[in-house]
Amino acid sequence: MTDMRTPLGRVRGLGSAKDGTMHFWRQRVTAVANVFLITFFVFLIISLQGADYQTFVATMQNPLISVLMLLVILVGCYHMKLGMQVIIEDYVHSEGMKLMALMGNIFFSSFIALASAVAVLKISFGG
Amino acid sequence: MANADLKANRPLSPHLQVYRLILTMLMSILHRITGAGLYFGTVLVAFWLVAAASGPEYYEFANAVFGSWFGRLVLFGFTWALMHHMLGGLRHFIWDMGRGFKLEAANWMAKATIIGSVSLTILLWIIGYMVR
Numbered sequence: 019m020t021d022m023r024t025p026l027g028r029v030r031g032l033g034s035a036k037d038g039t040m041h042f043w044r045q046r047v048t049a050v051a052n053v054f055l056i057t058f059f060v061f062l063i064i065s066l067q068g069a070d071y072q073t074f075v076a077t078m079q080n081p082l083i084s085v086l087m088l089l090v091i092l093v094g095c096y097h098m099k100l101g102m103q104v105i106i107e108d109y110v111h112s113e114g115m116k117l118m119a120l121m122g123n124i125f126f127s128s129f130i131a132l133a134s135a136v137a138v139l140k141i142s143f144g145g
Numbered sequence: 146m147a148n149a150d151l152k153a154n155r156p157l158s159p160h161l162q163v164y165r166l167i168l169t170m171l172m173s174i175l176h177r178i179t180g181a182g183l184y185f186g187t188v189l190v191a192f193w194l195v196a197a198a199s200g201p202e203y204y205e206f207a208n209a210v211f212g213s214w215f216g217r218l219v220l221f222g223f224t225w226a227l228m229h230h231m232l233g234g235l236r237h238f239i240w241d242m243g244r245g246f247k248l249e250a251a252n253w254m255a256k257a258t259i260i261g262s263v264s265l266t267i268l269l270w271i272i273g274y275m276v277r
């Protein structure tokens with residue numbers, strides 16, 4: 019679709035971080051989702067404590083539970099990636115260190131997200 | 146200001162250490178600390194899931210780790226960090242809607258956050274032990 023905005027209109031509001039309020043907004047969207055997802059997660063953990071392997075696997079194979087677990091993982095990891103980025107930008111000022119830390123943040127968050135998601139998928143598709 | 150002398154001994158504005166610590170400040174920094182704690186705590190979640198996906202022996206091993214007294218202590222702390230960060234997040238939502246900035250409101254919410262997070266944590270653990 020043709021973008022009908024003027025160059026000024028396009029750049030307005032983007033500020034020094036070059037992504038406008040997008041970061042803030044995504045942090046809020048994931049935070050709101052997290053309230054529900056983390057509540058689900060906490061009750062799932064409570065109900066699974068002491069469960070033997072069969073019970074655990076059967077629970078995780080429930081499609082609703084595996085989908086919610088994937089959401090907990092992906093939304094949670096995206097939220098924490100956004101959050102840690104702000105912490106780094108606040109405290110790490112030397113350009114090189116900042117770049118390293120920002121990259122490390124992306125690597126760590128992606129690794130945790132994928133490792134956990136693959137584990138959930140493996141269990142829910144039957145080991 | 147590409148050539149600004151960033152390392153120069155320029156005067157700095159007063160920072161945290163010159164202010165008396167008050168509850169709202171403490172809750173602000175705790176939101177960040179619990180966020181960062183949860184960030185690294187996700188390693189435990191990933192460890193648990195990957196172990197469970199690797200078979201019954203690894204699942205039992207992870208359960209033994211989390212079931213030990215030290216494991217429980219860590220999980221108790223994890224629970225508190227989650228509850229505290231979640232309530233802190235709700236407080237942010239109220240501010241985002243332009244409310245809760247008055248002194249009494251901010252102080253009330255700060256108290257509610259800490260009392261709420263400690264109570265919720267204890268309550269969840271009581272429920273946890275009851276349904277075992």
Ligand code: HEM
Nearest residue numbers: 049052053056098101102104177180181183184231234237
């Ligand atoms: C339980 C529901 C959650 C809610 C309601 C929530 C809410 C929020 C909000 C509103 C912020 C932004 C604070 C600001 O703008 O200053 C934030 C920051 C953050 N969150 Fe969460 N969050 C939740 C769960 C999590 C989880 C599970 C993690 C980690 C695994 C996490 C990690 C972080 C981090 C690292 C920050 C950055 C802290 C800062 O900038 O001071 N959050 N959270």
